[in-house]
Amino acid sequence: MRWWQISKRDADLERELRSDLELEEEEQRESGLSPEDAQRAARRAFGNATLIREQTHEAWGSAPFERMSQDLRYAFRQLRRSPGFTLTVVVILALGIGVNTSVFTLLDALLLQPLPVPEPQRVLTFFRGDGRPCSYLDYLDFRNRAQAFSGLAADLPNEGGLEADQNSEVVQIEGVSYNYSQVLEMGALRGRWFTSEDERTARGDSLAVISYRIWHTLYSDDPHVSGKRIRIDGQPYTIVGVAPKELLGMSQPLVTDIWVPLDAYAHHNRFVAGAMNNRQDSRFVLLGRLKPGITEAHALAEMNAIDGQLRREYPRTDSKVSLLRSETVRGVSDPGYRRNTAQLVALLMVVAAMVLLIGCANIASLLLARGLVRRREMSIRVVLGAGRLRIVRQTMVESMCLTAVGSLAGLVAAICTNRILELHIAAAPLPVAIGTNLAIDKRVLFFSFCAAFFTTLIFGAFPAISASKPDLLPALKGIEALRHPRFRWFSPRKLYVVGQVAISFVLLVISGLFIHALQKANNMAAGFEVRRLLSVRLYVAEPQFTEAAARNLLDRALQRVRAIPSVKSATVSYASPFISSSNCILPLIRQGELPNQAVGENIVGASYFATLGVPLLAGRDFSLLDGASAPRVVIVNDILSRRYFPGQIAIGKRLRVGCACENGKCYDAEIIGVVKNAKYANLDQPAEPYVFVPITQHFARYVSLLIRTQVEPADFAADLRRDLLALDPRLQVYDVGALSDQIDHSFWLLRWETSLIGGFGGLALLLAAVGLYGIVSTSVTQRTKEIGIRMALGARRGDVLQLILASVLGLTLTGVVVGLGGSFLITQLLQGHLYDLNPVDPITFVASVLLWAVVALIASYFPVRHATRVDPTVTLRYE
């Protein structure tokens, strides 16, 4: 039965019944009755026509639908009749559901979005512990031995300098095996990917696939981009294709912009070549597509079996190697990043859910208040024979309508906030582009639907049940108000207020902790002066410059810079503080059985410490004496010295250092100096042990000039770039920028989180305050008569004030106490996320309590003022 047929059917039935009734009447008349009597007799014989119609409707099987449409019509009529109420609820819901949908979209993009390839659930990636699984040589063996995959690809994410069409920027690059696109079964947006064919025929030919972003921004969607030349780290590559727009690469949340074949990449890049020939260098990502019919468990077991064989065949120096784990690629795939991201997103989800809960409590108490107003209507309906279930259903249908409209508005709101979030993320001041696909997909829609459903259940159920059992007699007589305000410890509306206050208090505390952390971050010291320090990243390309020529060029560059009048001093180093890190250039090979400890490392030129302003605590700085042929020397920082040589003088001791990228070649070096601790990577992390080697003994082509200036460095950044290029146009100059800007940028994420969570906290506070205001003002309205009588009997304004304020403050206080408990629990979870966090930070807690006290007073001021102005003569006359 279709709904549009019902009315037609109904008319038909009507006609049928009438014709039957007429026949009956006719028969009765023929048997000799008067027309009136005949009509009556016929009706008697026929039975209750309405009942018959309803029973027949049931036989059509459309009764539930009919009841539903009736309820819907009624609900919409009710909602239209009170536009203020409806608008308030819809706005609250739109905010709540919008915020949740938006945060879930973020979660979806970062943790759930599958690869944009066919059957993405059959593409596995592997991990070992929290790290990447294997070396390139291991990969080749895995590829040859594993039977579970239709293809197994290797992928080495890296950062590099891109020059295309007169633009140069630092981008994320992936060196991939030739079968990459075959494994993913993914086509190109324009042109093509490299194939196994390229591997056989064009070995060493430098092909590159560019991302949609590069194609769009640097080539303005040029359809004939294939064949154009670009340079990566100064080396020439030819574009063969554009990757699909949705492909963000395996380094998410960083956006990969260039894919090159590993062979070609290694041909041009000594570090990549080193990594590819070193079985210890486990920095390669594995991607495997399961053969049809093979399960993930089977494939993983096979991989671990091969891994076992490989370890027997090639014993490792690091004995503790954990088993491989597999995972379907979804969102951010790097396990370390993924854990951080998950923590952040989980926090945001919890916070957003809290906002929605507060909104629910608000709506629930609005509905309850409305239920009181409509008590009379409900009573009449009950008296007229409406079942309890029917009234519960009717009220729930009303809630459903509200949620439906609210969710739609929420979805629209979410689309807007997603766009803002996307722009905000894309504008993040990071050296490499980051981005996410914040799309409303089916998972997000499903989430929204669930959120709306549970929202309705949470805010709608209790008011519905309470509305279904009105006290008939007093309600009908309209005298309920007099007997209503009896004291109850647990009334649902009190519970809502306490819940709201508690949840918003928890949010206040969380926001407070974030704000506090940000404040601390802004006051954090690096251990050296970061202002008026300019950093310039340089790359001295490999075949164009021999090592000697490169050293010569760098020396000339330094001389040129030092000659600038406003430059106090200048130095060169491999890693630039807070800008680039020196991953795997010089891992320290520890002496003896020392605890597994991250050790920072850097290759630095003479006067590095003087330029930065890091004091030398003991020994001497590097000098010209520490040439390539001189004895190997290192400088360490205080932490390293104390940790490795406790109670001893570190100067003169020897350390084994070496570079894993160069086949683990290591050497002994003498410690010639100890410098004060400083932070070079993250200001919000404690200082790490550090070791510095002289650039004279360990050459680097990727370096940064660090320049201490007397004026603001931005003033001559452009001139500096031109001057450096004038020395040799083949020198590549990137990222000329002030260090203090970079440090500022490094707090981008924290600032972003703080503004988001602070926004949620403010929203929650506002909603809770509105809720409190609503409760107080309804309760005052209900008690108008009572207050009138009290005043008529001699109560003064102060007494009334006290009466109302006591109940408001009582509720608020209960909420704050519950919130305090909740905060203690929840802030424990923030530890590890916020550096140097005191989960029971007294300033934050006291400030939150005070803020709530003020909010409670403001929220109750207006209703209370209204209460004290009650004129007893008016209220009593009304009675």
Place this chain on the structure above:
Amino acid sequence: MEKRTQQRTALLQGTLDMLVLRTLLYGPAHGHQIDKHIQRTTNDFLQMQHGSLYPALHRVERRGWIVSKWETPLDRNGEFKYYRLTEKGKKQLAVEESQWKQMAEAVALVMWPAVEESFHEMVAD
């Protein structure tokens, strides 16, 4: 009286559909005719309120056992809704009839073991 009606109604619930189908075996009829036929053939024992026939008619129609059409009878003016048995309805009638027979026999075996033979003959007629 009230109680008796209830008993009859309960009895009717399951069998009314079958009676309707059986009535239509003679050819198309409208609601009033079906009602009168059932009343007369049961010697007014199954005297129900006419209206209660309609839910049954519509239920049976929804299952596809009968079809309906507005027609003008030869002897009268005005249209009436005539119901007709479908092939599916004929099959259904056979099924229900045999079920009812089995049921009646079974009940008879318990209630009147001695007169089993004669009842059997009676049903067979």
